[in-house]
């Protein structure tokens with residue numbers, strides 16, 4: 001039997017995963033087909049013909065795209081960190097480490113419409129540093145879920161704390177929400193800024209100020 005990807009689940013889960021029985025598998029295929037049918041009905045409800053050539057395969061493509069956009073549910077912090085922690089040798093290395101302009105794409109959980117923008121993550125290590133690429137992957141893990149920007153910011157900060165036990169963490173996100181730009185108040189270009197400060201980023205005014213100065217304004 002060829003290896004197949006478990007329809008609604010991670011790339012890792014498949015026929016041979018101990019936790020997934022054949023019965024679960026069948027149920028998931030059925031659920032996914034229901035979802036595809038639901039999208040088809042949505043197209044019809046909005047006034048288009050779901051059987052015309054251009055949109056005939058759209059429901060399946062939409063469900064596949066949505067699974068990819070929400071792949072963060074299948075990721076874990078342990079898998080991401082995966083041992084990429086490196087000891088620091090001198091106290092002088094306890095300076096602020098900042099990764100700026102991490103692009104994030106997410107879906108607002110209130111409208112299931114995209115919001116996108118940039119995330120800046122900074123921390124001051126205690127005795128070990130985290131591989132730099134891991135910061136972007138942590139942001140991605142939480143962004144690729146149904147989110148509100150406030151929680152996304154907070155979750156990234158707490159994951160950083162859990163991953164490397166730093167003296168402090170700061171996260172800032174500047175994002176544009178399609179639910180504000182395309183509908184409702186229709187204010188394209190308005191940017192929402194959220195921040196989460198933990199440890200010395202909260203308690204030490206100089207650290208906080210340095211971080212906010214470095215990350216305060218979205219880059220044009």
Ligand SMILES: [Zn+2]
Nearest residue numbers: 108110111179
């Ligand atoms: Zn929204």
